[in-house]
Amino acid sequence: MNKSFHQLEQAIDRVDSRFPGVPRQEVILTRLYYHIMPRLGAYLNEALKDYGIHESVWMTLMTMYACPDHVLYPSDISDTLDSSRTNATRISDELVKNGWAERQPCAEDRRKIRLVLTDAGIRFVERIMPVARDRNRSLWSDFSGDEKAQLEGLLRKLLARLGG
Amino acid sequence: MNKSFHQLEQAIDRVDSRFPGVPRQEVILTRLYYHIMPRLGAYLNEALKDYGIHESVWMTLMTMYACPDHVLYPSDISDTLDSSRTNATRISDELVKNGWAERQPCAEDRRKIRLVLTDAGIRFVERIMPVARDRNRSLWSDFSGDEKAQLEGLLRKLLARLGG
DNA sequence: GCGAAATAGTAACACGGTTTACTATAATCG
DNA sequence: CGATTATAGTAAACCGTGTTACTATTTCGC
Numbered sequence: 581m582n583k584s585f586h587q588l589e590q591a592i593d594r595v596d597s598r599f600p601g602v603p604r605q606e607v608i609l610t611r612l613y614y615h616i617m618p619r620l621g622a623y624l625n626e627a628l629k630d631y632g633i634h635e636s637v638w639m640t641l642m643t644m645y646a647c648p649d650h651v652l653y654p655s656d657i658s659d660t661l662d663s664s665r666t667n668a669t670r671i672s673d674e675l676v677k678n679g680w681a682e683r684q685p686c687a688e689d690r691r692k693i694r695l696v697l698t699d700a701g702i703r704f705v706e707r708i709m710p711v712a713r714d715r716n717r718s719l720w721s722d723f724s725g726d727e728k729a730q731l732e733g734l735l736r737k738l739l740a741r742l743g744g
Numbered sequence: 745m746n747k748s749f750h751q752l753e754q755a756i757d758r759v760d761s762r763f764p765g766v767p768r769q770e771v772i773l774t775r776l777y778y779h780i781m782p783r784l785g786a787y788l789n790e791a792l793k794d795y796g797i798h799e800s801v802w803m804t805l806m807t808m809y810a811c812p813d814h815v816l817y818p819s820d821i822s823d824t825l826d827s828s829r830t831n832a833t834r835i836s837d838e839l840v841k842n843g844w845a846e847r848q849p850c851a852e853d854r855r856k857i858r859l860v861l862t863d864a865g866i867r868f869v870e871r872i873m874p875v876a877r878d879r880n881r882s883l884w885s886d887f888s889g890d891e892k893a894q895l896e897g898l899l900r901k902l903l904a905r906l907g908g
Numbered sequence: 909g910c911g912a913a914a915t916a917g918t919a920a921c922a923c924g925g926t927t928t929a930c931t932a933t934a935a936t937c938g
Numbered sequence: 939c940g941a942t943t944a945t946a947g948t949a950a951a952c953c954g955t956g957t958t959a960c961t962a963t964t965t966c967g968c
Binding site: 585587588591592594595598599601602603605606607608609610611612613614615616617618619620623624635639642643645646647659660662706709713716717719720722723727728729730731732734735736737738739741742743 | 749751752755756758759762763765766767769770771772773774775776777778779780781782783784787788799803806807809810811823824826870873877880881883884886887891892893894895896898899900901902903905906907
């Protein structure tokens with residue numbers, strides 16, 4: 581078992597002996613979640629790094645690829661990624677800078693900006709797609725169908741608890 | 745169900761119809777994990793915010809509280825939190841700045857710095873402890889013992905997969 | 909013993925993200 | 939109608955963290 585996590589478990593026990601009443605399993609679950617996150621991010625970004633992008637940019641490209649005419653608005657980005665508008669702007673900047681998307685004014689609602697995937701963007705998405713899928717598949721390859729279904733259910737429950 | 749997550753699920757399906765072969769469940773699991781993380785952080789930090797600290801500072805205070813004589817070295821912080829040395833230095837700075845800990849030279853190994861919890865630090869920890877525990881308990885209160893055990897097992901497996 | 913390699917702590921900088929504040933446009937309602 | 943309110947996008951500042959580069963000290967291996 582992981583060294584650093586083991587260390588944390590011991591700390592929990594020592595705290596309990598001085599100030600009894602620690603909700604042990606709850607703390608462990610929470611800390612496990614924290615511990616996994618940066619590693620999960622690193623794992624997924626590792627494959628993307630070769631292409632000079634970050635997970636959130638990739639997710640945005642995928643979302644645009646899925647849209648009719650490959651068009652969306654920056655706020656769709658923040659909705660889908662569940663992040664701030666500011667972040668959507670920054671991601672848009674990056675897409676444009678790399679020539680994968682372009683900004684167009686929107687006639688129907690002039691507050692909006694149409695963000696359109698370019699041909700280069702489409703080719704880029706289709707080139708990366710197989711790599712990204714392999715990563716995801718291999719990440720979960722140790723898990724049985726039952727385990728994945730269980731975990732999905734439990735995570736959905738947790739998300740709901742957190743006002744998802 | 746969560747609006748933004750629902751949006752993401754639809755995007756996955758649309759991608760699949762254009763570029764078939766998406767590992768649907770795997771992608772959903774991964775994205776669920778991403779979606780939950782910031783909300784979990786916000787939930788836990790909300791209670792700590794009133795006391796002017798962040799989750800990682802709290803975890804460090806707890807760890808120090810658990811140590812013999814309330815002493816540890818900055819590298820113990822990075823081990824326990826699974827974060828960089830630099831981050832341990834910054835957290836140490838914050839503890840010292842707030843009067844919760846003090847730095848002492850270490851005679852046995854002069855590369856090291858002894859970080860000692862002050863009396864004020866101990867009082868602070870004991871004051872926050874009940875609040876932090878309540879938060880953790882209430883976070884997981886919807887989950888049965890079985891569910892928590894299941895989730896713990898699955899998360900440990902995931903951590904192991906990620907080289908934990 | 910001594911030179912090479914490892915380890916501890918820190919500072920400077922980069923990165924990905926949020927909050928706050930602003931402008932422009934659209935929708936609402938009295 | 940017109941005034942108010944809501945929404946879309948962006949810029950500026952800040953925040954928590956990681957990477958890289960450095961110094962001081964200890965440990966290792968010849």
